Amino acid sequence: MGRLSRLSRTAARRRADELLERFDLTTVADKLVRTYSGGTRRRLDLAASLLVTPEVLFLDEPTTGLDPRNRSVMWDLIRELVADGTTVLLSTQYLEEADRLADRIAVIDDGRVVAEGSPAALKSQVSGERIDVVVVHADDLVAAAAAVGDVTGAEPIVDRDTLRISAPASGVGTLVGVVRELDTNGVALADIGLRGSTLDEVFLQLTAVAV
Known part of the structure; x- marks a missing residue:
């Protein structure tokens, strides 16, 4: 790849050694690529793209299929590239x-940009705080969902696998009201709290509006 990038043989070898070291690939440098794990191949792909330091780097879902550890390693490498002055255009479904990672996000649905802005701006634009309730017993999900719905005035989202109920909230008052309502109904809580919206929730709302 270095030779294809018009580096001399000596310069290509020197740059390859630098990148193998930076991307923690020195221990597998003499092995065939087909023996690499998915995470190692992704690091190699990224290293190869940096033989000549680019001003702009396009990354198409670079962490798809990676385990959490290798995904975290890849995130750190991308942050380093940005810190060194490279502009990264990243497409991802995560x-x-x-x-x-992103300073600015464009949300694309059906080939159209339906929203654009910083992560914080997108979250505040689409939805505010939410309340999460986790019950102890699965049998209490129906009663808990009804209580959350009564207090928030919204249709709650129920996740039966995690025993979690989520709905839009209006500050601490919503939290206090839900706690009182659940206590009145004898629902045992494992956890309850307020949080900001996630980008997953933002995406679902934006694409629903777009459709």
């Missing part, structure tokens, strides 16, 4: 990834 919205947590976009939230952590």
